[in-house]
Structure formats: structure tokens, C-alpha cells
Amino acid sequence: MDAFVDGVAANSRTTTTLAVTDGPARSVPATRAQRVESVDDLRGVVMIIMALDHVRDYFGGTAISPTNLATTTVPLFFTRWVTHLCAPVFFLLTGTGAYLATRRRSRGDLARLLVTRGMWLIFLDAVALRCLGLQFNIDYRVTILNVLWALGWSMIVLSALVRFSPPTVGCFGLIMIAGHNLLDPIRPSALGMLAPIWSVLHVPGVILNSPRHLVQVAYPLIPWVGVTAAGYGLGPLLEWPVDRRQRWLLRLGVAIATGFVVLRAINIYGDPSPWSLQRSGVHTLLSFLNTTKYPPSLQFLSMTLGPALILMWAFDRRIPAALRPALIVGKVPLFYFLAHFVAIHGLAVLVCWLRYGEVHWMFESPDLRHFPITEPPGWPLGLPVVYAIWVFVVVALYPLCRRYAAFKARSDSPWLSYL
Secondary structure, eight states: OHHHHOOEEEOSSSEEEEOTTSSSOOEEEGGGHHHHHHHHHHHHHHHHHHHHHHHHHHHSOSSSOTTOTTTOOHHHHHHHHGGGGHHHHHHHHHHHHHHHHTTTSOHHHHHHHHHHHHHHHHHIIIIIIIIIIISSOOOOSEEEEOHHHHHHHHHHHHHHHTTSOHHHHHHHHHHHHHHGGGGTTOOGGGGGGGHHHHHHHTSOEEEEEOSSOEEEESSOHHHHHHHHHHHHHHGGGGGSOHHHHHHHHHHHHHHHHHHHHHHHHHTSSSOSSOOOOOSSHHHHHHHHHOOOTTTTOHHHHHHHHHHHHHHHHHHHHOOOGGGTTHHHHHHSHHHHHHHHHHHHHHHHHHHHHHHHSOOGGGGSOOOGGGTTSOOOTTOOOOHHHHHHHHHHHHHHHHHHHHHHHHHHHHOOOGGGGGO
């Protein structure tokens, strides 16, 4: 995802290179390398985790919702729950990356860059990812507007906001995050012809439904634009002296995570699905953690962004040796994002052929209940196999990411900024 959240990476010399939203780089003092690597590593870690959820989509079956407490299992719930961290980090670091780009661009240049990159991501989501990754067809019978679509629009909105100061933009984002659940009572059905617009802005839903084509918005814009703006406001903190930066990252992370616990315990505001006592203590805990992602509620974002900042603090202090390979993924996120969908879907085609001797299901547009694929009879492979395939996909893609990262570092081609 370099086109929208490129990080800052250390080279073999004693400088680091800013490549936040692509374009010409400039050298900065080596004392910033640790801070830069913590951002890259956080991005890489969440993208690796993200692949687990997408492997589950293709191989784990869609008949049982992992967040339906009446039918889910504890391992399945937490397999889904841990991946909730991913999208909020993507949007937060998109805003942070945009701020870091102001160190070497005028705000007018940055605004134009954000518009062009945003339009590119919207195209990728609706065309390249939809046809060559998610579904392997071009019939457009079913189209889901997903994370790249919302990231693209968030960048376009941010292009207008960057003319204001980072604190102003950050406050704007926090107001959207904290206040958007006040809009929950407004339902698209009450707005008549304007219903699709409200689905784009706040309530996920179908915006086009004809006998031949269906389009659904999965990522409504208002809360995600807020997270992106908050990330822009966070940007100046990452340029503070190391001790102060780390101190405030930890304080903010703990405060936000604590706020989630308090707000969730009160059970009055911040999520349209309050928790409740369940048949066991474990399931009550699941209910407590089962916040709403579509759209991301205040409680959902507090539950994820707090731990994300704590992880950033921890990586800023020291990146564990076992997680250093995630730096490579964090430097070429869009390449990894597109490649992992192709790899997962391609493996599903192979497994389908080995099991059934035919693969037509893997190329058919599914109904919304079984997105992203039409499942053959008896298709789900079980959670242990899902984890095994996830590890295989990540390990297989790592050498490709490493080579592409090295190639980008050697090349001056502006076209590489689009992948």
C-alpha cells in the first residue's frame, strides 16, 4: 500500500529515507531510524495478521459468522477479533504518512498527490482487486466496495484538510470518531432516494440492486475519514525527541484502551450493539469484546487504536527479532495487499480442483451471504488448516516482498509509486 501509507525506512548508511506517500526522498538524521522502523513494523505486522482473516474467508466457510455468539466458537471468534486491529491502523497511518510528507512537499503539492493516489486506490478496489483478486471474474454481478475504496476517498477528503494545522485536522477527526454514533438512528430506508448516499457515508448497505448487478458499500466513509484525519493530527508527535515521543505514545495508547473498557462497561453510548450477560463467563467476555466494525463504532475504534499505539510505543523502544521481517512487508504494503489476495484465491482454485476435479465455483460471483466465493458442497477446511494456509501464504510472499522492496529502493521510476 505504498501509494497511501508508505513508511520511513532505514538504509545501509547512517541516514533514513522518507517515502511516506512516494515521490522524491530526502535524507534525514539517523536518529529517526528507530521511530521510522516502528511505524513500518506496525504496518507490516497488521498486514500479516490481515491475511489470516482473508484466508478464513476463502477456506474457513461463511455459513457460521465468527462474531455470532450463538453459533461461533472461542477460537473462531478470536481468529476474527485479532484482525480487527488491521483496518484502523491502515487509516491511522495513512493520515500520519500524509503529515510526514509535508516535511518535503508544499501543502498544495501534497493535496494534489493525495487526490491522485486516492483516485488510484478507488480504481484498484473497484476494478483490479475486484476482478483479479477477490472474484476472478469480470461480470460485476456482485461488487463490494472495500477498504481501498474507503482509503481512497479518505485521502481525497484529507487533501482538503491538509491546508489546516495538524491539531485542527486531528480535532476534526476525533470529533468524527467520537460523535458519529449519534447518527446511528438515521436509517437509509428513511431517506428515500438519498438512501444510497447515506450508505456511502455511514451505514453499510446495498447502493445498487438490479437483476444483473449488485453493489454494496462495506466501508462507509464518515468514521474512516475521521481515523485518517486523527492520524494526520498524530503526525507531529512522531517527530518529537525519542523519550518524549515514547512517553506520549504509551500514555495515549493506555488512555484510549482504558476509555474503551470504561465506555463499554457503561454500555450506554459508542456502539449500537451493547454487551450482555451470556451463558458463561467466557461468552460474556466475547460479548464485551464484540464491538461493531461496520461502520466502526467509537468503542470498536477505541478497542483497536489504543492497543495499536501501545504496539507502536513498544516497537519504538525495540523491535523483537522475530518481528523484524515484518519491516519488509511494511515497506511494500500495496504490493503485498494485492499479491496476497491473488495468492489466497489461487490456492483456493488449486484446492478446489484437487478435491472436486472442477473449479467453476471459484470463478462465480457469490451471493452476499457467501462472499467472496461461491463455496462447493462441503467446502470449509477447518480452523487448523486455515492457520496452516495463512502461514504458507505469508512465508511464500515474503521473498517477493523483499525483492520488490529492494527493487524500489534502487529505482527512480515514478511509476513504482503506484504499487
